[in-house]
Amino acid sequence: MSDVALLVSDKRFSLISVYSAWRAVTAAFVLNGALLGIWASRIPAVRDALDLSHEDLGLGLLFVAVGAVCSFPVTGRLTDRFGAFRVTRIISVLYPASLVLLALAGDFASLAAFLFIFGVFHGSMDVAMNAWAAEVEQVYDKPLMPSFHAMWSFGAGLGAASGFFAIGYGVSVFDHFLWAGLAVAVLTLAMSHVPWVSKRSASSDAPAFALPSGILILVGLAALCGTLGEGAITDWSAIYLRDELGAAENIATLGFTTFSITMVLCRLSGGFVIAQLGPVLAARLSGVCAAIGVLCVVTGQVLGLVLFGFAMMGVGYALLVPIAFTRAANDPKVPPGRAIASVATLGYGGFLIGPPLIGFLADLLTLRLAFAVLLPLAILSILVAGALKRAD
Numbered sequence: 001m002s003d004v005a006l007l008v009s010d011k012r013f014s015l016i017s018v019y020s021a022w023r024a025v026t027a028a029f030v031l032n033g034a035l036l037g038i039w040a041s042r043i044p045a046v047r048d049a050l051d052l053s054h055e056d057l058g059l060g061l062l063f064v065a066v067g068a069v070c071s072f073p074v075t076g077r078l079t080d081r082f083g084a085f086r087v088t089r090i091i092s093v094l095y096p097a098s099l100v101l102l103a104l105a106g107d108f109a110s111l112a113a114f115l116f117i118f119g120v121f122h123g124s125m126d127v128a129m130n131a132w133a134a135e136v137e138q139v140y141d142k143p144l145m146p147s148f149h150a151m152w153s154f155g156a157g158l159g160a161a162s163g164f165f166a167i168g169y170g171v172s173v174f175d176h177f178l179w180a181g182l183a184v185a186v187l188t189l190a191m192s193h194v195p196w197v198s199k200r201s202a203s204s205d206a207p208a209f210a211l212p213s214g215i216l217i218l219v220g221l222a223a224l225c226g227t228l229g230e231g232a233i234t235d236w237s238a239i240y241l242r243d244e245l246g247a248a249e250n251i252a253t254l255g256f257t258t259f260s261i262t263m264v265l266c267r268l269s270g271g272f273v274i275a276q277l278g279p280v281l282a283a284r285l286s287g288v289c290a291a292i293g294v295l296c297v298v299t300g301q302v303l304g305l306v307l308f309g310f311a312m313m314g315v316g317y318a319l320l321v322p323i324a325f326t327r328a329a330n331d332p333k334v335p336p337g338r339a340i341a342s343v344a345t346l347g348y349g350g351f352l353i354g355p356p357l358i359g360f361l362a363d364l365l366t367l368r369l370a371f372a373v374l375l376p377l378a379i380l381s382i383l384v385a386g387a388l389k390r391a392d
Contacts, residue, residue, distance in 0.1 A: 020194045021136050022144070026151040027191035028088050028129040033155030034184045035099050036122065037260070040156075040234045041163020041253050042173050044242060046102070046111070049173075054367070056108060058359015061235055063112045065353045067119025068126070069345060075127040076341025084132035091128060092188050095121035096181035103174035127341050134329030134340065145322040146270025153267060153318070155184075156234070157260030164253045216331060216342055218387030219324050222283060223347025225381035226320030229290060229313060229374045231354030233259050236367070237310060244368055245303055258307050262314030270319050279323045279388045287382035290316025294374045313374075320381060321347060323388050330390060 047057050079087050098118040105111035130145075137144040159180070166176040237255030241247040247254075266273075274282050289312050296309025328334075328343040361370035 021139070022147075024192040024194040025129065025133050025136050025148055027188045028092060028125070028132065029148050029152040030155035030158075031092055031095070031184050031188040032122070032125050032129060033152035033157075033260075034159040034162075035095060035181060036234060037156035037159020037256070038162055038177060038180050039099060039102060039118070039159075040256055041160045041166075041238070042176065043235055044238055044249060044252070045167075045173055046105070047239075050105065050108060050111060052108065053363065054359050055363035058356040058363070060108060060112050060115055060356075061359060062353070062356035063115040064119035064122070065356065067116040068123025071120045071123040072127055072341045072345050075124040076131075076338045076344075079128050079131045079341075080335050080338060084128050084135060087128040088125065088132050089189070089192060091121055091125045092185060092192070095125055096185040098122075099181045100174070100177050103172075103177045123344070127344050130325050130340050130344070131329070134325065137326065138329075143271040143274045143322075143326065145326045146267045146274065146319055149318070149322045150264045150267030150270070153260045153263035153314075157257055157264065160253055160256045160260060164250050164257070167250050167253070214333075215387050216328060216334065216339065217346075218384045219327050220343045220346030222381055222384045222388055223321050223324035223343055224350035225287070225377045225384075226290070226317040226324075226350075227347050228350035228354035228357070228377055229294075230317050230321075231350065232358045232371065232374060233310060233313060235355035236358050236362075236371075240297075240367055240371065241303070241306065245301075245306060247303060251303075255307060255310050259310040259314040262311045263318045266315050266318035267322065270322060274319065274323065279327070279390060280385050282319055283323055283385035283388050284382050286316050286319050287378050287380075287385065288316070289313075290378035290381065291375055292316075294371065294378060298368055298372045298375075316378065327388050327390055 043057075052060065075087065098114070098121045101114040102111070102118060105114050133145055133148045162176065162180050165171075166180075233256060237259065238249075238252040241252040241255045242249060270282075277285070293309045293312030293314075293316055296312060297306050298309075300306040300309055324343055324347060325340055328339040331339045334342070357373070358367070358370045361373060
């Protein structure tokens, strides 16, 4: 490939470095993943500090889902109107501040309010940065989306790893969130500074809510099957290892770290895999791996087998969302920002609804049985994979 790419925007053409564009979008994905990983690594500490039950924690996490889902349609329209690049950069400044708020929660009510705000910025950045990533992918005409999502997983793993070291050195939740969030934000703003001008569309007939229709419903369901499980692992893997297997608090962070590592590796190779197998077969094989992983987690009695299960779930969930977002961004009937927002309503709605769902089921049954709900979702992803064929 040439060392320059042609950027198309509002009928203007300019040459920018291929690496610079990839680096800029990568920085946004790393930020989004890292902030979530930082939060996930300290959930047990926050739960213990506020003396929350599984049900209380699940209800609190539901506010993250509500905030994100509320942000999807708004961000989709803002992205189409003002450009994905500009919206992503603005949110990358505000999102880290919402992480720090979580450390200030003194009771369940304040935690719920701050989780709602956190969810708003998390969801907004998801829509904007994926729309920007789709623009870059269209310019290169190669399946780059998996590599961007690999960097999200890399960021999430770094965030989780920061929790491992913060706990080991006795760093408070507030100090951890403040300094880690600030560091990631500064690096992101520096790396994402590129001369990119996003395409804009200010269609006045855009719907008020980003609900998918037609084939995009199945595309959204495919994304949901992956993201609901991903969300469950993000927020509950540490608690699962601690409560079900008796792992120490720092060892319990290894569940999400292991999951994130396999996500990174699979997404880095995802472009090649999709090019060789096609999006449909790649998605079906992903569902099979996810199902194997779930079975290992819910039946495993030793740390090694459960960590292997989390690793297989990382393999299984790695490509579902990138494939779904690429399909949405190339829909022939719906503008990219609105299409991605509509798929995100189901997809990342699942990512954020998964944690409270696990909490409610854990309270009714057990945490181990609650994780078993991910098995039929893995099977569903195999059944709807046909909808992920890229539209011409």
